[in-house]
Amino acid sequence: MKVAIIGTGYVGLVSGVCLASKGHDVTCVDINLEVVKKLNHGIPTIYEKDIESHLKKSIEDNKFRATNNLDEALNLTSIVIIAVSTPSSNGSIDLSYIKKVCQELGRYIAKTDRFIAVVVKSTVVPGTTDTLVREELEKNSLKKLGEFGLGMNPEFLREGNAIADFNNPDRIILGYETDKTLSLMKELYEPWNVKKITVNTRTAELIKYVNNTLLATQVSTVNEIANLASSLGGIDIMEVIKGVHLDKRWSPIIDNVRTYPEILKYHIPGCGFGGSCFPKDLEALRYQGNFLGLKMNMINAVLDVNKEQPHQVVKMLESDIGSLSKKKILMLGLAFKPETDDVRESPAIKILSDLIDKHAFVKAHDPVAIENFKNNMKTISKEVNFINNWRENVAESDIIIIATPWMEYSSLADCEIKGKIIFDAKRAFSPEYFNSAIYRSIGMRV
Numbered sequence: 001m002k003v004a005i006i007g008t009g010y011v012g013l014v015s016g017v018c019l020a021s022k023g024h025d026v027t028c029v030d031i032n033l034e035v036v037k038k039l040n041h042g043i044p045t046i047y048e049k050d051i052e053s054h055l056k057k058s059i060e061d062n063k064f065r066a067t068n069n070l071d072e073a074l075n076l077t078s079i080v081i082i083a084v085s086t087p088s089s090n091g092s093i094d095l096s097y098i099k100k101v102c103q104e105l106g107r108y109i110a111k112t113d114r115f116i117a118v119v120v121k122s123t124v125v126p127g128t129t130d131t132l133v134r135e136e137l138e139k140n141s142l143k144k145l146g147e148f149g150l151g152m153n154p155e156f157l158r159e160g161n162a163i164a165d166f167n168n169p170d171r172i173i174l175g176y177e178t179d180k181t182l183s184l185m186k187e188l189y190e191p192w193n194v195k196k197i198t199v200n201t202r203t204a205e206l207i208k209y210v211n212n213t214l215l216a217t218q219v220s221t222v223n224e225i226a227n228l229a230s231s232l233g234g235i236d237i238m239e240v241i242k243g244v245h246l247d248k249r250w251s252p253i254i255d256n257v258r259t260y261p262e263i264l265k266y267h268i269p270g271c272g273f274g275g276s277c278f279p280k281d282l283e284a285l286r287y288q289g290n291f292l293g294l295k296m297n298m299i300n301a302v303l304d305v306n307k308e309q310p311h312q313v314v315k316m317l318e319s320d321i322g323s324l325s326k327k328k329i330l331m332l333g334l335a336f337k338p339e340t341d342d343v344r345e346s347p348a349i350k351i352l353s354d355l356i357d358k359h360a361f362v363k364a365h366d367p368v369a370i371e372n373f374k375n376n377m378k379t380i381s382k383e384v385n386f387i388n389n390w391r392e393n394v395a396e397s398d399i400i401i402i403a404t405p406w407m408e409y410s411s412l413a414d415c416e417i418k419g420k421i422i423f424d425a426k427r428a429f430s431p432e433y434f435n436s437a438i439y440r441s442i443g444m445r446v
Protein backbone atom coordinates (compact mmCIF):
# COMPACT_ATOMS: atom_id res chain seq x y z
CA MET A 1 0.00 0.00 0.00
CA LYS A 2 1.34 3.47 -0.82
CA VAL A 3 1.47 5.72 2.25
CA ALA A 4 2.57 9.31 2.79
CA ILE A 5 3.59 10.52 6.26
CA ILE A 6 3.82 14.25 6.92
CA GLY A 7 6.24 15.23 9.69
CA THR A 8 9.28 12.99 10.10
CA GLY A 9 10.27 13.37 13.74
CA TYR A 10 10.18 10.68 16.45
CA VAL A 11 6.70 9.47 15.49
CA GLY A 12 6.78 10.06 11.71
CA LEU A 13 10.14 8.40 11.18
CA VAL A 14 9.48 5.39 13.40
CA SER A 15 6.03 4.89 11.82
CA GLY A 16 7.60 5.28 8.38
CA VAL A 17 10.32 2.66 8.75
CA CYS A 18 8.03 0.22 10.58
CA LEU A 19 5.26 0.48 7.96
CA ALA A 20 7.94 0.04 5.27
CA SER A 21 9.29 -3.05 7.01
CA LYS A 22 5.79 -4.60 6.75
CA GLY A 23 5.89 -4.13 2.98
CA HIS A 24 4.15 -0.76 2.54
CA ASP A 25 5.61 1.81 0.17
CA VAL A 26 6.31 4.83 2.37
CA THR A 27 7.19 8.43 1.54
CA CYS A 28 7.97 10.64 4.51
CA VAL A 29 7.63 14.41 4.14
CA ASP A 30 9.41 17.01 6.21
CA ILE A 31 9.91 20.75 5.82
CA ASN A 32 13.42 20.41 7.22
CA LEU A 33 15.64 19.76 4.19
CA GLU A 34 18.50 18.58 6.39
CA VAL A 35 16.23 15.81 7.75
CA VAL A 36 15.19 14.81 4.23
CA LYS A 37 18.79 14.66 2.96
CA LYS A 38 20.09 12.65 5.90
CA LEU A 39 17.24 10.14 5.79
CA ASN A 40 17.71 9.51 2.07
CA HIS A 41 21.36 8.72 2.87
CA GLY A 42 20.26 6.26 5.55
CA ILE A 43 21.34 8.53 8.42
CA PRO A 44 18.79 8.63 11.28
CA THR A 45 17.88 12.10 12.53
CA ILE A 46 16.83 10.88 15.98
CA TYR A 47 18.53 8.59 18.47
CA GLU A 48 16.42 5.46 18.77
CA LYS A 49 17.26 1.79 19.23
CA ASP A 50 17.38 -0.15 15.90
CA ILE A 51 16.32 2.87 13.83
CA GLU A 52 19.44 2.85 11.66
CA SER A 53 19.12 -0.79 10.57
CA HIS A 54 15.38 -0.39 9.89
CA LEU A 55 15.99 2.79 7.88
CA LYS A 56 18.82 1.29 5.82
CA LYS A 57 16.89 -1.92 5.14
CA SER A 58 13.74 -0.09 4.03
CA ILE A 59 15.78 2.15 1.69
CA GLU A 60 17.58 -0.92 0.26
CA ASP A 61 14.20 -2.60 -0.31
CA ASN A 62 13.05 0.58 -2.06
CA LYS A 63 10.17 0.87 0.42
CA PHE A 64 11.16 4.18 2.03
CA ARG A 65 12.15 7.64 0.86
CA ALA A 66 11.95 11.18 2.23
CA THR A 67 11.05 14.42 0.48
CA ASN A 68 10.10 18.00 1.19
CA ASN A 69 7.70 17.95 -1.76
CA LEU A 70 4.15 17.12 -0.66
CA ASP A 71 2.80 16.66 -4.19
CA GLU A 72 5.52 14.13 -4.94
CA ALA A 73 4.69 12.19 -1.75
CA LEU A 74 0.97 12.15 -2.48
CA ASN A 75 1.33 10.89 -6.04
CA LEU A 76 -0.70 7.63 -6.27
CA THR A 77 -1.22 7.64 -2.50
CA SER A 78 -4.66 7.04 -1.02
CA ILE A 79 -3.75 7.33 2.66
CA VAL A 80 -1.80 10.15 4.26
CA ILE A 81 -0.77 10.26 7.92
CA ILE A 82 -0.17 13.54 9.76
CA ALA A 83 2.60 13.29 12.38
CA VAL A 84 3.69 16.90 12.91
CA SER A 85 4.27 18.28 16.38
CA THR A 86 1.47 19.68 18.56
CA PRO A 87 3.44 21.59 21.20
CA SER A 88 2.11 23.49 24.17
CA SER A 89 1.59 27.21 23.80
CA ASN A 90 0.91 28.91 27.15
CA GLY A 91 -0.88 25.79 28.31
CA SER A 92 -3.07 25.31 25.25
CA ILE A 93 -2.33 23.04 22.31
CA ASP A 94 -0.64 24.74 19.35
CA LEU A 95 -2.44 23.35 16.32
CA SER A 96 -0.77 25.67 13.81
CA TYR A 97 1.39 22.89 12.32
CA ILE A 98 -1.67 20.68 11.87
CA LYS A 99 -3.63 23.54 10.32
CA LYS A 100 -0.87 24.35 7.84
CA VAL A 101 -0.57 20.72 6.73
CA CYS A 102 -4.35 20.47 6.30
CA GLN A 103 -4.37 23.59 4.14
CA GLU A 104 -1.68 22.09 1.89
CA LEU A 105 -3.47 18.73 1.79
CA GLY A 106 -6.77 20.46 0.98
CA ARG A 107 -5.18 22.24 -1.99
CA TYR A 108 -3.84 18.90 -3.23
CA ILE A 109 -7.21 17.16 -2.75
CA ALA A 110 -8.82 19.97 -4.79
CA LYS A 111 -6.82 19.03 -7.88
CA THR A 112 -7.00 15.23 -7.75
CA ASP A 113 -9.83 12.83 -8.65
CA ARG A 114 -8.37 10.21 -6.34
CA PHE A 115 -9.99 9.49 -2.95
CA ILE A 116 -7.53 10.44 -0.22
CA ALA A 117 -7.97 9.49 3.44
CA VAL A 118 -6.32 11.94 5.83
CA VAL A 119 -5.38 10.26 9.12
CA VAL A 120 -4.19 12.29 12.10
CA LYS A 121 -1.54 10.50 14.18
CA SER A 122 -0.34 13.58 16.06
CA THR A 123 -1.81 13.90 19.55
CA VAL A 124 -4.65 16.43 19.25
CA VAL A 125 -7.33 17.44 21.77
CA PRO A 126 -10.74 15.75 21.38
CA GLY A 127 -12.75 17.31 18.61
CA THR A 128 -9.80 18.53 16.53
CA THR A 129 -10.06 16.06 13.67
CA ASP A 130 -13.80 16.41 13.12
CA THR A 131 -13.72 20.23 13.36
CA LEU A 132 -10.44 22.01 12.53
CA VAL A 133 -8.97 19.28 10.33
CA ARG A 134 -12.24 18.66 8.51
CA GLU A 135 -12.94 22.38 8.04
CA GLU A 136 -9.47 23.18 6.67
CA LEU A 137 -9.64 20.24 4.27
CA GLU A 138 -13.12 21.21 3.07
CA LYS A 139 -12.29 24.91 2.76
CA ASN A 140 -9.10 24.34 0.79
CA SER A 141 -10.33 21.46 -1.39
CA LEU A 142 -13.85 22.84 -1.98
CA LYS A 143 -14.98 19.23 -1.44
CA LYS A 144 -17.11 17.69 1.30
CA LEU A 145 -16.20 14.98 3.78
CA GLY A 146 -16.92 11.73 1.98
CA GLU A 147 -15.19 12.97 -1.15
CA PHE A 148 -12.07 12.69 0.99
CA GLY A 149 -11.67 10.57 4.14
CA LEU A 150 -10.92 11.44 7.74
CA GLY A 151 -9.34 9.28 10.41
CA MET A 152 -7.53 9.52 13.76
CA ASN A 153 -4.99 6.91 14.80
CA PRO A 154 -3.24 7.92 18.04
CA GLU A 155 0.29 6.74 18.63
CA PHE A 156 1.41 5.12 21.88
CA LEU A 157 5.11 4.43 21.17
CA ARG A 158 7.59 5.30 23.90
CA GLU A 159 10.85 6.94 22.94
CA GLY A 160 13.75 4.61 23.70
CA ASN A 161 11.64 1.59 22.75
CA ALA A 162 9.81 3.13 19.82
CA ILE A 163 10.44 0.55 17.10
CA ALA A 164 9.50 -2.37 19.34
CA ASP A 165 6.41 -0.49 20.55
CA PHE A 166 5.27 0.33 17.03
CA ASN A 167 5.82 -3.25 15.87
CA ASN A 168 4.14 -4.80 18.92
CA PRO A 169 1.46 -2.35 20.09
CA ASP A 170 -0.97 -3.24 22.89
CA ARG A 171 -3.83 -2.19 20.61
CA ILE A 172 -4.45 -0.09 17.53
CA ILE A 173 -7.11 2.61 17.75
CA LEU A 174 -8.82 3.32 14.46
CA GLY A 175 -10.85 6.51 14.74
CA TYR A 176 -12.84 7.25 11.60
CA GLU A 177 -15.50 9.50 10.10
CA THR A 178 -16.08 7.70 6.80
CA ASP A 179 -16.29 3.94 6.14
CA LYS A 180 -13.84 4.11 3.26
CA THR A 181 -11.22 5.59 5.62
CA LEU A 182 -11.76 2.74 8.06
CA SER A 183 -11.17 0.13 5.35
CA LEU A 184 -7.98 1.91 4.26
CA MET A 185 -6.72 2.05 7.86
CA LYS A 186 -7.58 -1.64 8.30
CA GLU A 187 -5.60 -2.45 5.16
CA LEU A 188 -2.66 -0.38 6.44
CA TYR A 189 -2.56 -2.27 9.75
CA GLU A 190 -3.48 -5.65 8.28
CA PRO A 191 0.01 -7.08 9.09
CA TRP A 192 -0.53 -6.33 12.81
CA ASN A 193 -2.20 -9.19 14.62
CA VAL A 194 -3.49 -7.24 17.59
CA LYS A 195 -6.78 -5.98 18.99
CA LYS A 196 -8.04 -3.12 16.81
CA ILE A 197 -10.66 -0.80 18.22
CA THR A 198 -12.88 1.20 15.89
CA VAL A 199 -14.37 4.41 17.28
CA ASN A 200 -15.18 7.93 16.11
CA THR A 201 -12.26 10.36 15.83
CA ARG A 202 -12.93 12.33 19.04
CA THR A 203 -13.09 9.11 21.06
CA ALA A 204 -9.75 8.06 19.53
CA GLU A 205 -8.30 11.44 20.47
CA LEU A 206 -9.48 11.17 24.08
CA ILE A 207 -8.19 7.59 24.50
CA LYS A 208 -4.64 8.90 23.98
CA TYR A 209 -5.06 11.71 26.55
CA VAL A 210 -6.65 9.48 29.19
CA ASN A 211 -3.86 6.95 28.79
CA ASN A 212 -1.23 9.60 29.46
CA THR A 213 -3.24 11.28 32.22
CA LEU A 214 -3.69 8.08 34.23
CA LEU A 215 0.00 7.20 33.92
CA ALA A 216 1.13 10.69 34.91
CA THR A 217 -1.28 10.62 37.87
CA GLN A 218 0.49 7.53 39.24
CA VAL A 219 3.83 9.35 39.05
CA SER A 220 2.71 12.53 40.77
CA THR A 221 0.77 10.72 43.49
CA VAL A 222 3.79 8.64 44.46
CA ASN A 223 6.07 11.67 44.26
CA GLU A 224 3.86 13.63 46.61
CA ILE A 225 3.91 10.77 49.13
CA ALA A 226 7.69 10.43 48.65
CA ASN A 227 8.10 14.09 49.60
CA LEU A 228 6.06 13.42 52.73
CA ALA A 229 8.34 10.47 53.59
CA SER A 230 11.42 12.68 53.06
CA SER A 231 10.01 15.31 55.40
CA LEU A 232 9.02 12.79 58.08
CA GLY A 233 12.41 11.09 58.08
CA GLY A 234 13.12 7.50 59.09
CA ILE A 235 11.13 6.09 56.18
CA ASP A 236 12.35 4.83 52.85
CA ILE A 237 9.51 5.28 50.38
CA MET A 238 10.65 2.22 48.41
CA GLU A 239 9.90 0.00 51.40
CA VAL A 240 6.46 1.57 51.53
CA ILE A 241 5.90 0.99 47.83
CA LYS A 242 7.07 -2.63 48.10
CA GLY A 243 4.55 -3.16 50.88
CA VAL A 244 1.79 -1.61 48.81
CA HIS A 245 2.66 -3.63 45.73
CA LEU A 246 2.06 -6.92 47.57
CA ASP A 247 -1.63 -6.10 47.23
CA LYS A 248 -2.83 -8.58 44.61
CA ARG A 249 -4.66 -5.81 42.79
CA TRP A 250 -1.24 -4.33 41.92
CA SER A 251 0.69 -7.55 41.46
CA PRO A 252 -1.75 -10.38 40.66
CA ILE A 253 -0.83 -13.97 41.44
CA ILE A 254 -1.37 -16.03 38.31
CA ASP A 255 -0.85 -19.82 38.48
CA ASN A 256 0.77 -19.37 41.91
CA VAL A 257 3.31 -16.91 40.55
CA ARG A 258 3.24 -13.24 41.49
CA THR A 259 3.36 -10.99 38.46
CA TYR A 260 4.72 -7.46 38.37
CA PRO A 261 2.88 -5.41 35.73
CA GLU A 262 4.78 -2.57 34.09
CA ILE A 263 2.50 0.00 35.72
CA LEU A 264 4.45 -0.59 38.96
CA LYS A 265 7.42 1.24 37.42
CA TYR A 266 5.30 4.39 37.46
CA HIS A 267 5.35 4.14 41.26
CA ILE A 268 9.08 4.64 41.61
CA PRO A 269 9.56 8.09 43.12
CA GLY A 270 11.82 10.63 41.51
CA CYS A 271 12.36 14.11 40.16
CA GLY A 272 9.20 14.12 38.03
CA PHE A 273 8.08 13.23 34.53
CA GLY A 274 9.24 15.05 31.42
CA GLY A 275 9.39 14.43 27.71
CA SER A 276 7.42 15.60 24.74
CA CYS A 277 4.12 14.00 25.79
CA PHE A 278 2.99 13.84 29.43
CA PRO A 279 3.52 17.52 30.39
CA LYS A 280 2.13 19.06 27.22
CA ASP A 281 -0.74 16.59 26.84
CA LEU A 282 -1.98 17.12 30.38
CA GLU A 283 -1.70 20.88 29.94
CA ALA A 284 -3.67 20.72 26.70
CA LEU A 285 -6.47 18.64 28.24
CA ARG A 286 -6.63 20.95 31.28
CA TYR A 287 -6.89 23.95 28.97
CA GLN A 288 -9.67 22.33 27.00
CA GLY A 289 -11.55 21.46 30.21
CA ASN A 290 -11.12 25.01 31.57
CA PHE A 291 -12.37 26.39 28.26
CA LEU A 292 -15.50 24.27 28.70
CA GLY A 293 -15.97 25.63 32.23
CA LEU A 294 -14.52 22.63 34.09
CA LYS A 295 -11.99 23.03 36.89
CA MET A 296 -9.91 19.97 35.99
CA ASN A 297 -8.76 19.68 39.62
CA MET A 298 -7.06 16.29 39.24
CA ILE A 299 -4.96 17.31 36.26
CA ASN A 300 -4.09 20.57 38.01
CA ALA A 301 -2.78 18.63 40.99
CA VAL A 302 -0.78 16.20 38.85
CA LEU A 303 0.86 19.07 36.97
CA ASP A 304 1.46 21.15 40.10
CA VAL A 305 3.26 18.31 41.86
CA ASN A 306 5.31 17.62 38.77
CA LYS A 307 6.29 21.26 38.24
CA GLU A 308 7.84 21.38 41.72
CA GLN A 309 9.33 17.90 41.81
CA PRO A 310 12.72 18.55 40.12
CA HIS A 311 13.38 21.24 42.76
CA GLN A 312 13.36 18.50 45.41
CA VAL A 313 16.88 17.53 44.36
CA VAL A 314 18.58 20.79 45.32
CA LYS A 315 16.23 21.32 48.25
CA MET A 316 17.16 17.95 49.76
CA LEU A 317 20.87 18.41 49.07
CA GLU A 318 20.82 21.79 50.81
CA SER A 319 18.96 20.47 53.81
CA ASP A 320 21.53 17.70 54.02
CA ILE A 321 24.82 19.56 53.59
CA GLY A 322 23.98 23.27 53.60
CA SER A 323 25.13 25.67 50.91
CA LEU A 324 25.97 24.26 47.49
CA SER A 325 28.03 27.32 46.57
CA LYS A 326 31.33 26.28 44.96
CA LYS A 327 30.50 22.59 45.42
CA LYS A 328 31.75 20.48 42.52
CA ILE A 329 28.76 18.68 41.09
CA LEU A 330 28.73 16.01 38.42
CA MET A 331 25.34 15.69 36.75
CA LEU A 332 24.79 12.36 35.02
CA GLY A 333 22.05 12.46 32.40
CA LEU A 334 20.26 15.22 30.49
CA ALA A 335 17.66 13.37 28.41
CA PHE A 336 14.19 13.05 29.94
CA LYS A 337 14.73 9.30 30.14
CA PRO A 338 17.39 6.77 29.08
CA GLU A 339 17.77 5.51 25.51
CA THR A 340 16.68 8.77 23.91
CA ASP A 341 18.32 12.07 22.96
CA ASP A 342 15.08 13.97 23.65
CA VAL A 343 15.50 16.73 26.25
CA ARG A 344 12.03 18.26 25.92
CA GLU A 345 10.73 19.08 29.43
CA SER A 346 13.52 17.01 30.96
CA PRO A 347 13.71 17.40 34.77
CA ALA A 348 17.47 17.85 34.25
CA ILE A 349 16.75 21.38 32.97
CA LYS A 350 15.30 22.55 36.31
CA ILE A 351 17.90 20.68 38.36
CA LEU A 352 20.75 22.34 36.43
CA SER A 353 19.10 25.71 36.65
CA ASP A 354 18.76 25.35 40.46
CA LEU A 355 22.41 24.31 40.78
CA ILE A 356 23.52 27.33 38.77
CA ASP A 357 21.38 29.63 40.96
CA LYS A 358 23.11 28.17 44.01
CA HIS A 359 26.55 28.94 42.47
CA ALA A 360 27.65 25.33 42.27
CA PHE A 361 30.34 24.29 39.76
CA VAL A 362 28.53 21.96 37.43
CA LYS A 363 29.82 19.40 34.96
CA ALA A 364 27.21 17.47 32.98
CA HIS A 365 27.23 14.33 30.91
CA ASP A 366 24.80 12.40 28.75
CA PRO A 367 25.71 9.61 26.33
CA VAL A 368 23.67 11.11 23.46
CA ALA A 369 21.73 14.23 24.48
CA ILE A 370 24.45 16.88 25.00
CA GLU A 371 24.07 18.44 21.54
CA ASN A 372 20.27 18.57 21.81
CA PHE A 373 20.56 20.11 25.26
CA LYS A 374 23.03 22.77 24.08
CA ASN A 375 20.82 23.65 21.09
CA ASN A 376 17.62 23.88 23.11
CA MET A 377 18.84 25.31 26.43
CA LYS A 378 21.28 27.97 25.37
CA THR A 379 21.20 30.13 28.53
CA ILE A 380 21.71 27.28 30.99
CA SER A 381 24.31 25.66 28.73
CA LYS A 382 26.58 28.73 29.02
CA GLU A 383 26.99 27.98 32.74
CA VAL A 384 27.59 24.24 32.44
CA ASN A 385 30.77 22.39 31.57
CA PHE A 386 29.69 19.50 29.35
CA ILE A 387 31.97 16.48 29.45
CA ASN A 388 32.31 13.35 27.36
CA ASN A 389 34.06 11.13 29.89
CA TRP A 390 32.16 11.14 33.16
CA ARG A 391 34.27 8.46 34.86
CA GLU A 392 37.33 10.74 34.70
CA ASN A 393 35.41 13.40 36.62
CA VAL A 394 34.05 11.32 39.50
CA ALA A 395 37.10 11.56 41.75
CA GLU A 396 37.16 15.36 41.82
CA SER A 397 33.39 15.80 42.39
CA ASP A 398 31.75 16.41 45.77
CA ILE A 399 28.28 15.37 44.65
CA ILE A 400 27.14 13.14 41.81
CA ILE A 401 23.53 13.46 40.68
CA ILE A 402 22.06 10.70 38.55
CA ALA A 403 19.28 12.53 36.70
CA THR A 404 18.76 10.02 33.87
CA PRO A 405 19.40 6.38 34.74
CA TRP A 406 21.38 5.31 31.67
CA MET A 407 22.70 1.75 32.11
CA GLU A 408 26.32 2.90 31.84
CA TYR A 409 25.96 4.89 35.08
CA SER A 410 25.64 1.62 37.00
CA SER A 411 29.43 1.37 36.77
CA LEU A 412 29.62 4.44 39.01
CA ALA A 413 29.85 1.90 41.85
CA ASP A 414 33.30 0.87 40.49
CA CYS A 415 34.65 4.45 40.58
CA GLU A 416 36.24 6.37 43.44
CA ILE A 417 33.04 7.29 45.29
CA LYS A 418 34.09 6.84 48.90
CA GLY A 419 32.56 9.61 51.04
CA LYS A 420 30.91 11.33 48.09
CA ILE A 421 27.21 12.12 47.97
CA ILE A 422 25.37 10.25 45.27
CA PHE A 423 21.92 11.67 44.64
CA ASP A 424 19.90 9.11 42.69
CA ALA A 425 17.12 11.39 41.42
CA LYS A 426 15.19 8.60 39.70
CA ARG A 427 15.74 5.92 42.34
CA ALA A 428 17.40 3.70 39.77
CA PHE A 429 19.71 1.92 42.22
CA SER A 430 19.30 0.51 45.68
CA PRO A 431 21.31 2.27 48.43
CA GLU A 432 23.46 -0.83 49.08
CA TYR A 433 24.79 -0.53 45.56
CA PHE A 434 26.86 2.49 46.58
CA ASN A 435 27.96 1.26 50.00
CA SER A 436 31.08 3.37 50.30
CA ALA A 437 29.27 6.57 49.27
CA ILE A 438 26.57 8.63 50.95
CA TYR A 439 23.43 7.61 49.07
CA ARG A 440 20.53 10.05 48.86
CA SER A 441 17.26 9.96 46.98
CA ILE A 442 13.79 11.47 46.95
CA GLY A 443 11.52 9.71 49.45
CA MET A 444 14.14 8.93 52.10
CA ARG A 445 15.89 11.06 54.70
CA VAL A 446 18.51 9.66 56.97
Ligand code: NAD
Pocket residue numbers: 006007008009010011012029030031032035083084085086097100101121122123124155156157158159276277
Ligand atom coordinates in the same frame (compact mmCIF):
# COMPACT_ATOMS: atom_id res chain seq x y z
P1 NAD B 1 8.87 16.02 16.32
O1 NAD B 1 8.99 17.42 16.71
O2 NAD B 1 9.96 15.06 16.64
O3 NAD B 1 8.62 15.90 14.74
C1 NAD B 1 7.77 16.73 14.01
C2 NAD B 1 8.35 16.89 12.61
O4 NAD B 1 7.37 17.53 11.79
C3 NAD B 1 9.61 17.75 12.54
O5 NAD B 1 10.65 17.02 11.91
C4 NAD B 1 9.18 18.97 11.72
O6 NAD B 1 10.23 19.48 10.91
C5 NAD B 1 8.06 18.38 10.88
N1 NAD B 1 7.09 19.36 10.35
C6 NAD B 1 6.55 20.45 10.94
N2 NAD B 1 5.71 21.08 10.11
C7 NAD B 1 5.70 20.38 8.95
C8 NAD B 1 5.02 20.52 7.70
N3 NAD B 1 4.18 21.53 7.46
N4 NAD B 1 5.27 19.61 6.73
C9 NAD B 1 6.13 18.61 6.94
N5 NAD B 1 6.81 18.42 8.10
C10 NAD B 1 6.59 19.28 9.10
O7 NAD B 1 7.49 15.51 16.96
P2 NAD B 1 7.15 14.05 17.50
O8 NAD B 1 7.79 13.83 18.83
O9 NAD B 1 7.37 13.06 16.41
O10 NAD B 1 5.59 14.19 17.77
C11 NAD B 1 4.67 14.28 16.69
C12 NAD B 1 3.27 14.12 17.27
O11 NAD B 1 3.13 12.80 17.81
C13 NAD B 1 2.94 15.07 18.41
O12 NAD B 1 1.58 15.42 18.33
C14 NAD B 1 3.19 14.24 19.66
O13 NAD B 1 2.43 14.66 20.76
C15 NAD B 1 2.74 12.87 19.19
N6 NAD B 1 3.38 11.75 19.90
C16 NAD B 1 4.71 11.80 20.19
C17 NAD B 1 5.31 10.71 20.84
C18 NAD B 1 6.77 10.75 21.19
O14 NAD B 1 7.20 9.91 22.00
N7 NAD B 1 7.57 11.64 20.65
C19 NAD B 1 4.54 9.58 21.17
C20 NAD B 1 3.19 9.56 20.82
C21 NAD B 1 2.61 10.65 20.18
